Amino acid sequence: MNDLEERLRAALDARAQTFETSPDAWLRVRERRPRRYRALRLAAAALPVALLAVFVPVLLGGGLGRNTAADADAIYQGLMRGRTAAGEQVTVDNPTEGKPLRLWFAKGRLGNPELCYVVERVDAEGYGGCSRMPTIGSDAWFAGSTVRDQAESALDWGVAVDDIGTVTGVAGDGQRFPGQLWRPAGAPYRIWTVTYPARQPLSKIEISDDRGRDLGERSRDMFAAPQPGQALGAAHDLPAGVTARPFRTKEGTELRLTRGGAELGTVLLGQAMQPVDARMRENVITGVAAGNVSRIAFSFEDGTTAQVGTRPDPWGLGITLFAAEGAPDDGQERHRLVAYDASGAEVWRDEAKDPQEGMPPVGEVMSLPGTGAAGEPVRVWFTDAGPDTGRPRVTLCYSGGVDPDLSCIGGGRHPDHLGSPLRAVQYLPEPGTVSYFGAAGDDWESVEAVLSDGRRLPATFRRGTGTPAPIWYVTIPSSDAEVAGFTMKRKDRPLGLFPETRKDCGQQAMRSDTPRHPLPAGVTALVSEPNCLAFWENDELVMGLAGPLPGTRLSDLLSAEQPVRWGRGTHAWYGYALAGTARIEVTSSNGVTGTAQAAPDPWEQGVALFAAPIPEGADFSAGMVVKGFDAGGKQLWQQD
Amino acid sequence: MAQPSFAELFAAQYHSLVRLAGLLGADDPEDIVQEAFARLHSRRLRDDGAAMAYLRATVCNLTRNRLRHLRLVRLRRPDPPEHVRSSEHAVLVSEEHRELLAAVDRLPRRQREALVLRYWLELSEREIADAMGVSPGSVKTHASRGLAALGRALKEEDR
Numbered sequence: 001m002n003d004l005e006e007r008l009r010a011a012l013d014a015r016a017q018t019f020e021t022s023p024d025a026w027l028r029v030r031e032r033r034p035r036r037y038r039a040l041r042l043a044a045a046a047l048p049v050a051l052l053a054v055f056v057p058v059l060l061g062g063g064l065g066r067n068t069a070a071d072a073d074a075i076y077q078g079l080m081r082g083r084t085a086a087g088e089q090v091t092v093d094n095p096t097e098g099k100p101l102r103l104w105f106a107k108g109r110l111g112n113p114e115l116c117y118v119v120e121r122v123d124a125e126g127y128g129g130c131s132r133m134p135t136i137g138s139d140a141w142f143a144g145s146t147v148r149d150q151a152e153s154a155l156d157w158g159v160a161v162d163d164i165g166t167v168t169g170v171a172g173d174g175q176r177f178p179g180q181l182w183r184p185a186g187a188p189y190r191i192w193t194v195t196y197p198a199r200q201p202l203s204k205i206e207i208s209d210d211r212g213r214d215l216g217e218r219s220r221d222m223f224a225a226p227q228p229g230q231a232l233g234a235a236h237d238l239p240a241g242v243t244a245r246p247f248r249t250k251e252g253t254e255l256r257l258t259r260g261g262a263e264l265g266t267v268l269l270g271q272a273m274q275p276v277d278a279r280m281r282e283n284v285i286t287g288v289a290a291g292n293v294s295r296i297a298f299s300f301e302d303g304t305t306a307q308v309g310t311r312p313d314p315w316g317l318g319i320t321l322f323a324a325e326g327a328p329d330d331g332q333e334r335h336r337l338v339a340y341d342a343s344g345a346e347v348w349r350d351e352a353k354d355p356q357e358g359m360p361p362v363g364e365v366m367s368l369p370g371t372g373a374a375g376e377p378v379r380v381w382f383t384d385a386g387p388d389t390g391r392p393r394v395t396l397c398y399s400g401g402v403d404p405d406l407s408c409i410g411g412g413r414h415p416d417h418l419g420s421p422l423r424a425v426q427y428l429p430e431p432g433t434v435s436y437f438g439a440a441g442d443d444w445e446s447v448e449a450v451l452s453d454g455r456r457l458p459a460t461f462r463r464g465t466g467t468p469a470p471i472w473y474v475t476i477p478s479s480d481a482e483v484a485g486f487t488m489k490r491k492d493r494p495l496g497l498f499p500e501t502r503k504d505c506g507q508q509a510m511r512s513d514t515p516r517h518p519l520p521a522g523v524t525a526l527v528s529e530p531n532c533l534a535f536w537e538n539d540e541l542v543m544g545l546a547g548p549l550p551g552t553r554l555s556d557l558l559s560a561e562q563p564v565r566w567g568r569g570t571h572a573w574y575g576y577a578l579a580g581t582a583r584i585e586v587t588s589s590n591g592v593t594g595t596a597q598a599a600p601d602p603w604e605q606g607v608a609l610f611a612a613p614i615p616e617g618a619d620f621s622a623g624m625v626v627k628g629f630d631a632g633g634k635q636l637w638q639q640d
Numbered sequence: 641m642a643q644p645s646f647a648e649l650f651a652a653q654y655h656s657l658v659r660l661a662g663l664l665g666a667d668d669p670e671d672i673v674q675e676a677f678a679r680l681h682s683r684r685l686r687d688d689g690a691a692m693a694y695l696r697a698t699v700c701n702l703t704r705n706r707l708r709h710l711r712l713v714r715l716r717r718p719d720p721p722e723h724v725r726s727s728e729h730a731v732l733v734s735e736e737h738r739e740l741l742a743a744v745d746r747l748p749r750r751q752r753e754a755l756v757l758r759y760w761l762e763l764s765e766r767e768i769a770d771a772m773g774v775s776p777g778s779v780k781t782h783a784s785r786g787l788a789a790l791g792r793a794l795k796e797e798d799r
Contacts, residue, residue: 004791005759011737011744012663012760019662019669021655029650029677250773359651395651590742 075118075128076102082109083116083130087187095153095195096146097122103157105187106130110375110402111427113188115143115159119241119260127241127259127325129283133159133189139215139507140164140192140207142223145261147198148243149235154198156220156261158205160190163511165210169194170217172203179205215510216541223262228254233315238323242286246315253317257286269317275348276339278322286323293320294342298327300335359383359397363466368398370435370475374428376400380437382467394469396439401426421486425478436483437473443491447472450497451481452530454550459486484530485549497549497556499531505544509534517602519611521572527554527603535567535574535611542569545576548605555579555606563637564626566610574611576601581608581628581636588618598628646681649691657699663756664703665745672702696761696771700753743793751786754779 086105094101099120106116108130118128131143140160147154160167160181167179179194196202204217229249236244241259246269248254257264257279265279267288276296278287285298289310298306306327310320339348361381368378378401382394401424421436436449440461447459459474476483485499509528516524522538532547533554545565548554557565558578566575577584577598584596596612625640654673661669676698680691744752750772757768758779765776772779 004787004794007737007740008744008755008787008790009759011740012756014737015741016659016663016760019659021658021670025654025670025674026650029674029681397651 072100072102072118072120072126072128075126079116079118079128079130080106083107083114086113088184090182090184090191092155092157092182092193094119094146095155096148096151096198101146101155101157102128103182103191104184105189107427108402111430111432112402113427115189115191117144117157119146121241124237125239125241129259139504140167140205140218142205142218142220145223147201147261148237149245151198153195154201154261155193155195156202157191157193160192160207162190163209164190164192164207164215165212166208167192167194168206169196169202170204170206171196171200173200175200176206177202209511213510215507228256228266236314236321238286238311238321240284240286240323240325242284242323244313244321244323246313246317255288255317255319257323259284269319274350276337276350278335278337280327280335283325283327284323285325285327287321289320289322289339290347291318291320292341293339293347295340296322297338297340298335299337300327359395361397362468364464366462366464366471368424368435368437368473368475369460370433370473371401371424371426373426375402378424378435380471381464382439382469384468394439396422396471398422398424398437427478431477431479433475433477434483435473435475436486437471440470440472441490442470444470444472444488445491446487446489447474448487449474449476449483450485450487450549450551451476452484452550453481455481456487456551482530487549494559497552499546499549499557505532505547506534506536506541508532509544510541517609519574519609520597521574521611521613523569523572523574523611525574525609525611527605533576535569537569537572537574540570542574543567553605553607554601554603558607560637562639563628564639566626568614571613572611573614574609576605576607576609577628578637579606579608580630581610582631583629583633584610585627585629586618587625587627588615590618592616592618594618646677649680649695650677653692653695657695660696660756660761661699661703663760664700664753665749666703672699675702693767693770696757696763696767697773700757700771701773704749704753739794740790743790746793747786747789750774750778750782751789754782755786755790758783 083106086107089102089104092101092103097120099122101120102118104116106114108114113133114130115133116128116130118126120126134141140158142156142158144158145154145156147156156169158167164181167181169177169179171177177194177196179192182191182193184191192205194202194205202220204219206217207215209215227247229247232246232248232253234245238244242264243258244255245258246253246255251268253269255267255269257266259281264281264284264286267273267277269288273288273290275290276287276293277289278285278296278298285306285308289296291312293310295310296308298308304326306324308322308324310322313319313321336351337349338346341347359381360383362384363382365379365381368380371378378398380396380398383397384395421438424435424437426433426435436459440447444461447461448456449459450456457474457476459472461470461472463470483500485497488496488498490496505528509526509532512526512528514526516526516536518524524536524539526534527547528534528544530550533545535542535544545567546557548556554576555578558576563581564575564577564584566573568574573586573594573596579600581598584598586594586596588594592615594612594615596610598608598610601607601609625638627635627639628637629635654677657673657676658669661672666672676695679698680695744755747755753772754768757763757771763771765779768779769776772782774782
């Protein structure tokens with residue numbers, strides 16, 4: 001390897017270290033996955049054994065059946081076992097089927113809010129499900145669709161928070177379709193619906209608030225991925241509302257399984273395929289099996305069992321397909337299956353392992369205090385699993401609570417800064433709690449949660465037996481104010497302030513009646529409570545910056561080590577710097593210099609605000625030097 | 641062999657893939673990687689290696705598409721930025737790497753991908769080809785042209 005290659009490797013490694021990850025990454029991935037709900041794990045647990053025995057033959061049938069209001073009632077009742085309704089039910093005209101679509105909010109057994117639906121079909125059995133609500137950072141999102149192959153019209157539905165007043169659907173070709181907002185009495189959210197021609201599928205919605213203020217757009221991408229390639233045949237309806245369709249992609253022949261437009265799974269067909277490829281999504285068991293498989297028996301960790309019959313594919317691919325309702329919500333990680341041929345002989349057996357087996361604990365597994373009043377407590381443990389990087393690792397994992405899936409964060413060095421806390425929501429007993437926690441360093445003296453009303457709640461430290469680091473945790477009632485950020489004190493170090501990272505900083509700021517402060521280069525700025533500073537460039541939102549925690553000022557986020565916080569938009573760079581700064585000079589990595597005039601902020605935050613056009617030819621991508629000068633031209637600080 | 645669990649793969653690879661997306665120039669690396677994992681979740685691949693290959697290819701694809709979109713946006717708005725990454729991130733990179741990284745940022749997209757995948761992820765030519773969706777021969781070409789361009793750029797900076 002020559003010198004240039006060595007330098008390149010070192011430079012890439014140095015830059016790679018600058019990319020941080022957020023603590024809610026796992027949750028955000030989950031929100032993007034096909035909508036899910038707990039459904040029959042709870043329902044099945046509540047069913048007496050005799051009823052379960054009756055349930056099995058229904059799954060084995062797997063074919064077309066009657067489609068009456070009584071069926072829809074039965075689906076509704078099945079979904080509501082283990083749930084309680086939260087508000088009135090809305091009945092919407094479904095243009096795809098010409099039959100009613102029922103939508104309502106419910107609370108799961110652990111109090112978690114969900115949006116439930118029952119779709120009645122014109123020529124097939126109806127189906128239903130319940131999708132979870134994101135716990136952070138969303139004000140309107142897609143939750144379901146009636147779209148199916150060869151339908152002329154379709155309807156998408158979703159959820160909006162209380163201040164959303166208008167929803168407009170926007171098709172991929174730009175055509176706009178007015179939406180309808182429903183406000184079911186007693187419901188925690190609003191429901192929106194948009195009807196559109198099926199040949200013009202929606203790509204996003206535009207939303208505005210009750211007062212007509214534009215709040216931007218929300219993409220449909222997170223709900224349904226685009227078609228993977230060229231269709232190899234017509235879509236084929238399976239039971240439980242599942243549709244299968246083969247596609248040719250650059251990877252080969254893939255079979256995509258969808259339900260109401262949302263992807264349940266995609267299977268790459270061919271020699272590498274296992275004899276049974278089963279997916280558990282929502283309450284549905286679906287998948288693909290070898291041509292000789294006629295029946296599959298599933299057993300789940302909670303004792304639920306299901307037997308599912310297969311049917312030959314209609315495209316001559318030599319496979320069989322299956323779909324049935326009856327999966328536990330989290331069963332995809334922990335189940336056993338046995339496949340049989342038509343003679344009853346076993347042809348395949350598989351077991352999906354517990355994901356926690358891959359993250360063995362180092363030291364004590366701790367139950368997080370304040371959790372477990374309903375359902376499993378949140379369990380927290382350290383692990384040293386993962387790729388060997390040659391560096392010491394501190395990875396913190398947790399599972400349990402409302403969300404049974406495993407989640408881990410870390411893998412880095414011993415904690416020397418607060419980073420981004422983990423978060424676990426509990427809904428019962430009402431009003432519920434939110435717990436924040438994370439790995440701590442041995443020299444940490446205190447961590448406090450700073451609430452949006454200014455109160456500070458101290459975190460508790462605990463070191464489990466044999467664990468590589470202590471943990472800190474703090475639990476806040478959901479009825480209390482929102483957590484705006486944290487303070488952390490290390491021995492012999494000044495108190496550090498850590499505003500919670502908010503990707504919805506600008507969205508919240510757009511709801512404010514306070515006029516934005518104008519800056520040069522078409523930039524405007526506004527403090528967005530409780531913890532960020534929003535910026536616009538020519539009226540378009542650009543990256544926000546950390547804002548003042550309640551009871552503190554922007555100046556508290558600056559220091560000699562960090563004299564300036566700044567970002568860049570499309571044409572301008574902007575930010576805030578230590579008070580007394582009158583001029584800021586940036587030298588870009590390619591040697592181009594830009595200057596911004598700074599002036600005291602108008603909000604008595606004790607900082608100097610600035611904005612300026614990005615100098616022509618400047619490369620702001622790496623390695624800049626930023627200097628601050630006072631009004632007399634004396635250099636006050638430098639950041640590089 | 642037991643199927644690697646999705647959660648396990650996420651815990652082990654998420655941060656590394658965020659860094660890959662960042663090095664490829666993604667304006668929101670986490671967004672890209674979360675989408676890649678969401679897409680992986682709807683598939684079931686035969687083994688860990690297949691899942692990682694799928695994730696890397698998806699991150700490359702999504703980043704490429706996103707940058708193409710940003711370029712189109714910039715065509716409608718004059719004086720475009722080369723990157724929309726957090727400026728505070730950028731200043732964290734030390735002076736010694738500044739020139740070289742600036743030159744990397746100016747490389748054509750395929751050349752940059754080939755170099756990042758080879759010199760940061762240390763993938764084989766076959767793996768790089770899979771991630772980029774090109775032939776192994778093309779990988780050689782992109783990588784050698786990229787290195788040559790970096791060499792030229794550094795000489796120009798030295799003048």
